[in-house]
Amino acid sequence: MAQLTPMMTQYLQIHEEVPDALLFFRLGDFYEMFFDDALKASRELEIALTGRDCGLEERAPMCGVPYHAAQNYITRLVEKGYKVAICEQMEDPKDAKGIVKREIIRVISPGTISEGKLLESKKNNYLMTLYLENDGLGVASLDVSTGDFFVTEIKGKTKEQWLSQLSDELGRLLPAEVILNPALFKDPQALGLIENRFGILASLYPEKYFNIKNGSKRLLEQFDVYALGALDLERRDHAIAAAGALLGYLDETQKRVLTHIKTVRYYNSRDYMVLDLSTRRNLELTQTLRTLEKRGSLLGVLDKTVTAMGGRTLRRWVEAPLLNSAAILERQGCVTAFYDNSSRLPEFKAMLTKVYDLERLCGKLSFGSINPKDLLALKQSLGALPLISGFLDSFDSEKLMYLFDKEDLITDVWELIERAIDDEAPMVLKDGHVIKTGYHPEIDEFREATEKGQDWIRDLECREREKTGIKNLKVKYNRVFGYFIEVTRSNFSQVPEEYIRKQTLANAERYFTPELKDMENKILGAQEGLLRCETQVFQEIRDDLLTQIPRIQKKAKEVAQLDAIYSLATVALHNHFVCPEISDDKAIVITNGRHPVVEEMIGFDHFIGNDCTLDNDEQRMLLITGPNMAGKSTFIRQVAIITLMAQIGSFVPAEAANIGVVDRIFTRVGASDDLASGQSTFMVEMTEVANILKNATEKSLVILDEIGRGTSTFDGISIAWAVVEHLHNQQTIGAKTLFATHYHELTELESLKPGIKNFSIRLKDTPDGVIFLRKIIPGPADQSYGIEVAKLAGFPAGVTRRAREILGHLESGEDTYRQELLVTEPPMLSGEKGNQLNFFEIAQGMTKEEEEALGTIRDLKIEEMTPMEVMNVVYQLREKI
Structure with missing residues (x-):
């Protein structure tokens, strides 16, 4: 350090505050990076790497980006998982004595993004903190861009239990970044779960920031309450530690009071249906398995929301179905109110199109990044509130009016912006014409002086043209030379003697006069005064609006819920859904149920519906047999999805449905290796089944598709048989279960275990082969039809004939089958070439x-x-x- 230049010493000292971030160090019009940061940034951003003298023998590696384009570069780095610290010059270099004072003003990371293209409009971007102590885990999750703040606690008697619950929470919230206390960061299983299985950026945070006493104080300060009981956090030490550390992390990285974080909500995971990661993926709730896109998922079907806020609300509903039947019926009643007034839905949609993302506008207001265009968007959004209130007044629905408080339509904020902000205001404050004429006397004076000055300049240009006879004489302005008179070379002879030369160009000369110089001072003084005054007034308006954030956020939540309800009603109307009955009994009865995603792909007229009855007595487990591609997987998935849709308050794709509320849905569908953790297909399958056997209850719905196939036939049948018995036994679990299988041996269980029923897919044999009718019927399948499926897939006739020959010997149980079939080569059929299949x-x-x-x-x-x-x-x- 002693050898380094003063500026480089300052750089390294500041960098010590954020050792895990790339430091954007402001030098004039550029943000510069040095040493290792420069090497990383030049590689990731594909920008030139240069060097700078630093006092050492070797020049320091250096790269930089222009300050006005920095946001794009920062976004690219954050997208790649880096943290970026912004270090600004805190004084004018002209006034500095010695080295310019610099400070970090903000650290930007995946979990602290407040605006920009990395934020999905209809998805929350959570920063999560986790605090592990003994057998308890505190979880705090905050979307910095909206102010949504949630906390909970996870209690597990064993490590396996709390890791499983943590996985469920991570799968539901999918945070962009996780902050861990040392005890959790040092746990290889927990760290592997976060970083490897979910691919989330995890950072260590010192234990001192998880202090419960300091956390309590910080929470009371942030939410302006006298006791933690007001936040429902009393005696919830793990949650307090996590929430306090999260706020402390924001204090350190954002360097400002975030006034839009006005509420924190404690929730218990038992208040919502628990969906583990496997179930979320297998049912493709919010994204498809293959492309990870929303289109093709359940959310892709249900989301017809108009606003970004409504989209985020609906996503949260899909990810956390309700368990309380009264709450489900209340939401369902709201959907019914819209559904019953379907002719008016386009009118409501038109109102919602006027509403911008109020939650993220409040975030920008809190961060101080709100611009004049944003305030106009806020005004337009608030202007739609009276329209929405009047629309709801015309409904005969107390439930809808309960969702929307018509007593406070925030008209005073609308009026303030209407009076103050020009309707044509630019996005950038320094471009001027932000404040309306008539709002502020001093601004009006400066604006009048500026406009009169411009009129004077135009008059001067006309006078000088007449006086000199130079028709193309022009009075121009630029930031370097100010105002000047420009004359082309061909007219030099006509230039008056009183013109004073200012600049010589290749084909022209620039001049000024004492009169023009005097007016320039007046005009520029008025323009500077106007910009200064407009900036000050705009900041005053912004400060006034900061106090109104809680009211705006409350209205945003109300509009978001109405938008989500509108979406569910619209989908129900267009997709022929019906309102399900909701009960606390244990039966699920579906008449002509359909899979909403498949139906949307192939069309309503082409989907063949199926009935399903599950209870906890005579028919609590269905064993479904039949060939592949016949529709078993679609059927069992659609039962799970219909149940889930009913518990978010949605209508469902069926002719009728009576849904007994389930506490969890488990799925074990498909098979794939987990290469990251070194698990084979069979091991993944067994792990997922083990999770079901340990956590399912008699109130759960279990979906199993082909378990036990990854090992020998006898092993597979044995495992599947034992799993069926354990799930069926009311002394162990007794869950409602749909079990699709190719093991026909399991169909014997119907006669051995009351409550198990065999079902199969109806087929039709024709001279040209088998036709799958997609209809579920009582009774087991009489055969697997595997060779028929191979034929449909395009197997050559010779291969399918040989397969039938082998099958016949195997089914006959002949002792000579091994010699006849495995030693003797089958005859080569004409047209076949070696092992190449045609x-x-x-x-x-x-x-x-x-x-x-x-x-x-x-x-x-x-x-x-x-x-x-x-x-x-x-x-x-x-x-x-």
């Missing part, structure tokens, strides 16, 4: 349409398609031929 043997006499369909199939990239996409293509081809 999947497209074109039959004679095909129609043109059939040949075109076959060509379409040949060109399909099946390895890149989902089963749903394949089914959609098949339906289209069937219609074509």
Whole structure:
């Protein structure tokens, strides 16, 4: 340090405050980075790496970005998982004595983004803190951009239990960043869960920041209350420690009081249906398994919200279905009120289109980054509130009016912005014309002086043209030279003697006169005064609005809920959904149920509905057999999704439904390796089944699809049989269960265990092969039809004939099958070449349409398609031929 230059010494001292961040160090019009930061930034941003003398023998690596374009570079770095610390010059270099004073004004990380393209409009961006002590875990989650703040506690008698619950919370909230206390950061299982399984940025935070006493004090200060009981946090030490550390982290990194964080809500995970990560993924609630996109998920079907706030609210509902039947019916009643007035839904949608993201506007107001255009957006949004109030008044629904407080429509804030902010105000304050004429006398005086000065300049230009006879004489302005008279070279002879030369160009000369110089001082003085005064008045208006944030946020929540309800009603109307009955009994009865996502893909007229009855007595477990591609997986998934939709207050895709509230939905569907944790397909399957067996209750709904296939046949049957018995036994679990399987041996359980019923997929045998009718019927399947499925997939006729021959020997139980089938080679069929299979043997006499369909199939990239996409293509081809 002794050898370094003063500026580089300052840089390294400041960097010690944020050792885990890239430091954007302000030098004039650039943010510069040095040493390791420069090496990383130049690589990640693909910008030039240079060097700077620093006092050492070798020059310090250096790279930089212009300050006016810094936001784009910061966004790119944060997107890659970096933290960025912004270090600004805190004094004018002209006035500095020695080195310019600099300070970090903010640290930006994935969890502290308040605006920009990294924020999804209809998804919360959570920063989470976790505090582990003994057998308890405090969890605090905050969306800095909206002010949504939630806390809870996880209690587990064993490490396995609290890790499982933590996984559920991470899967539900999907935070962008997690801050850990040392005890948790040093736990390899917990850290691996966060970083590897979820891919979340995890950072260590010193234990001193998780102090319960300091955390309590910070919470009381932030929310302006006298006791923690007012926040429902009394004697919740783990939650207090996590929440206090989160606020402390924001104090350190954001360097300002965040006034839009006005409420904190304690919740108990038992208040909502628990959905583990496997269930969320398998049911594709908010994103698809393959593309991780919203389109093709349940949320993709349900989300017809108009506002960003409504979209975030609906997502939270889907991710946390209700357990209280009264709360479900209350939300369902609101959806019904909109549904029953369907002709007026377009009118309500038009009102919602006027509403911007009020929650994130409050965030920008708190961060001090709100601009004039944002205030106009706020005004327009508030202007829609009286319209919404009048619209709801015309409904005969107390439930809807309960959601919207018509006594406070925040008209005073609307009036303030209407009086103060010009309707054509620019986005950038320094561009001027922000404050309306008539709002502030001093601004009006400066504006009049500026406008008169401009009129004087135009008059001067006309006078000088007439006086000199130079028709193309112009009076111009730039920031370097101020105002000047410009004359082209061809007119130099006509320039008056009193003109004073100011600048020589290649084809022109620039001049000024004492009169022009005097007016320049007056005009520039008026412009500077106008900008200074407008800036001051704008800041005063912003400070006034800071005090109104709680009122605006309350209205934002109300509008968001109405928007989410409007969305559910709109989807119910357009997709032929019905209102389910909700009860606290244990039965689930669905008539002609449909899968909402598949139905949207293939069309309402093409989907074949199915009934389902599950109770805790005579029919609490359905064993479903039948071939692949026949519809077993779709059926069992749709039962789970219909149940979940009912518990968020939505209508459901069925002719009728009576849903007994379930506490959890478990799914074990599909199979894939977990390479990151070194688990095979079978191990992943067994781990997920073990989770179900440990946590399911008699109030749970369990969906199992083909368990035990990853090992030998006898092992697989044995495991599946034991799992069925354990789930069925009311002394152990007794959960409502849908079990799809190829193990026909399990169908014997119907006669052995009361409450287990066999069902299968109806098929139709034709001379051309088997047709799947997609209908669930009582009774087991009589065979697997695996060879028929292979035929449908395009296997050559010789291979399917050989498969039937082998199957016949195996089913006959002949002792000689091993010698006959495995030693003797089958005869080579004409047209076959070695082991290369010909999947497209074109039959004679095909129609043109059939040949075109076959060509379409040949060109399909099946390895890149989902089963749903394949089914959609098949339906289209069937219609074509």
